[in-house]
Amino acid sequence: MDISSAENSYLKIRTKREKINSYIKKLFENKYLLSGLSIVIGVVVFAIVGFFVHPYNPYSTFASNLPPSSSHFLGTNFFGNDIWSQYLVGILPTIEVSFIGAILALLVAVIMGMFGGYYKGMKNEVISFFINVFILIPGLPLAIVISSDLEASHANLGTLALVAVIVITGWAYGARTIRSQVMSIASRDYIRFIRNTGESDFRIIFSEIFPSLLSYIGYVFTNLFIIAILLENSLLFLGLGNETIISLGSILYFANTYSGILLGEWWWFIPPGLTIAIIGVGFGLISLGLDTIANPSLRVFKENRKKDKKMERIS
């Protein structure tokens, strides 16, 4: 038994290393993924630098509604704050909230998706029911109802509330994608075989199914991040959330509420919106790239499943 398990682990290591090598090769050949990653890394570096290095204190006041000039690169807003400084300080918190929200939503999605896809019968039905219901509920209206109730109860949860809303409205989409993937893996022969040897469900799920899901999990995460950043900024733009924390969404909220748009002050609302768009596009490209990596394997699974069915029919 010792020998066979040693052999097994040796085989595992070899195939794993080969797998990783070919995987890295694939990643670098993938143009979408590379360009997406460089955009995202570029923005994050810019955000971190901007958070610490900016010309003025974002809260200090000058003359209000100044147009762009050499001393105020993007002019000043209604309150007389320097917009360029506010913008530089605001990018990092925006990314932070979406990132935390997307990670937590992913965690829920992976757990629900894996158990929902692996189990059959009643457990599957119950998990599927919750996934399907939450997919039906449109995200933004639900988020609005929750956050406005929070606002009215004067619970100053701020960022925490945004994160919670992102998780509640986002997880189901990810869970559905992962669930269908797990269902196709769980019906494959090697999983059935391991099941028949009496291995525990938890071990099968985490050490056999989970590793083959990694590219899917990456794909789901990028999409959850896009959902999160759109939701976060939509809520802030509507005035639901903590506007005292400077972020891209709150800058847009003030630009809209204090008629920056009506007065033609493009320098107030174009840079923050454009930055959100660039972050979104970066993650969109990553998602497109991961999709092209993950999809060939999807086709293989599908073919196997069909063969299984055919075999069953014949026998």
Place this chain on the structure above:
Amino acid sequence: MIPKYVIRKSIFYFLSFWFILFLDFLIPHLMPGNPVDAVIGSLSQTRSLSAQQIEAIKSSLGYTSGPIYLEFISYVKDVFAGNFGVSLQYFPQTAWSVISQSLSWTIILFGLALIISFLLGNSLGLRSAHKRGKPRDSIISVISMFLYSFPYFWLALLFLFFLAIQTHILPEAGAFSIGAQYLSVAYLISVVTHIILPLATLIIASYGTWYLGMRNNTIATLNEDYLKYAEIAGLKRTTIEAYSKKNAILPNLTGFAMSLGSIISGGILVEMVFSYPGLGFDIYNAVINEDFPVLELAFFLIIISVLVANYIMDLLYYRLDPRIRES
């Protein structure tokens, strides 16, 4: 005999309805502090409320005295009686009368957006799949991804800024010109010019889900043996497209829930930016004025229409796709 699929779907939507009703009731109760007291507090600053009115507001928000299950029962009774309480911003008016005025505009805007984004997304997705790997496919894919992850409320702001406020090509706000006589030619023209910008934003924000779904489904269909054979046999491209379209579009209909959701979510912000007098604009006004009965009613109506639309879609899917009927 009613088929098993139909029974399953009916049970699912029936349970979903009750679950969402319960959620709608539960959300305010789960909040730290009490939103109702806050609402009544801010309302009684501006006008004096009788004890009866306070009780009516409380019960319309799902708060009555007694244990929580009794509260839920009285909440359900109110919903089925169509009693959604009074609006807090237009005080004596009921929430229903506030919302019913704007429903028609929303139905026109969302309905058109849904139909056009369906046609556009599916036809682009089909084309893209047939040109898979070619530059045209990559360009359309990247553009669609770009628009899919675009902050649509900001896109609306850009349209508003460049096409309405700066250049006055199209009107900035509202759904029609106020001066025009109802149903006159000038009125109808103004309705069309007012809807262009919100509609364009909504279509751009929502066709991506159809596009990506259709592209992936068509690629999967093209890999099937019978279409490979058709290609080898030298059938015309248009013929192959017609064959693949039928089988690819059916699974794509299951993306209906997501697409409807994105139109509703996008529509709220778009109506807000363009001050388009629909449900979304009501929601925005309800949010800034803390008008909970209107907000809850709007949410309830959205959920009900989503449930009904998806139920119809599922039944239609059953009628259309023989693969489901046989399994």
